[in-house]
Amino acid sequence: MKRTSTTVAILVSLLGATNHTSARGAEKLASDNARTVQPDRYVCVVEDMLKLCEPEKGFWIDLGAGKGQVAIPLIEKTGNPVTMLDPNAEAMAEGLEAARAKGLEDRLFAVVGVAEDMPFPDNTVNFVASRGSIFFWNDPGKGLREVYRVLRPGGKAMIGGGHGSGYPKEATVEVIEQRKKKMDGEGEEAEKWSKFVKLRRPKQMQEWAEAAGLPKFQVMGKGAISAEDKRVGQGIWLLFEKKPEITARKEEDK
Ligand SMILES: C[S@@+](CC[C@H](N)C(=O)[O-])C[C@H]1O[C@@H](n2cnc3c(N)ncnc32)[C@H](O)[C@@H]1O
Secondary structure (H helix, E strand, O other): OOOOOOOOOOEEOHHHHHHOOOHHHHHHHHHHHHHHHOOOHHHHHHHHHHHHHOOOOOOEEEEOOOOOOOHHHHHHHHOOOEEEEEOOHHHHHHHHHHHHHOOOOOOEEEEEOOHHHOOOOOOOEEEEEEEOOHHHOOOHHHHHHHHHHHEEEEEEEEEEEEOOOOOOHHHHHHHHHHHHHHHHOOHHHHHHHHHHHHHOOHHHHHHHHHHHOOOOOEEEEEEOOOOOOOOOOOEEEEEEEOOOHHHHHHHHHO
């Protein structure tokens, strides 16, 4: 089993986060979160995740969770607890406070760390959800290898970015048009958006999955400026499952 970097990973307890929060602060965070979640690309993404992965209940991680924009609707939809993992402790503390404001304080947890060195034991995680984060990892191949390592046999991962297949069509078209306009401009802004779109191509996702040596995976979606894949709508997603080979091997040994 891989040695976990407990010195680096700090468990941010909900209790600790809320000690510093005034009632007004909590209200503001709750309303910030409500603004982030409406008009609910996150809820749409979570619906796709649950439909496509049908994850087993248990140990779920929101990887690159930020403020828990995916984690919170995941909990709301399923009741299953979620642990956020992100290098940004402050963002996660906001997520914890938002969860408390919604009465979900006993289901959302936070660990400071990175995808490339996940502070969890092998074969322990039932589901890894990750939206909008892999594009920022220093080494996506290494991060995906780590995800595979921590998944339990039968555990699933859905990693990528997008607005979800249920996101309103007009809003999706608007997002895509805006991005195309920004890309077609000039200077740094145009460069930034070209890079944004380039990183979110199906081919790029496939290369990262191959670099990780994933035995089997599926790339869904056509990227940042397309909504042609009806399964996920606009965006790009990588789906994989850790095959239950440990059990199979045990059976063979008998
Ligand atoms: C654009 S935000 C996405 C937040 C949220 N998941 C969402 O969908 O809105 C990207 C997040 O990835 C995190 N991140 C950056 N590098 C990372 C890494 N190597 N491992 C895990 N998370 C990382 C950032 O701190 C940030 O919170």
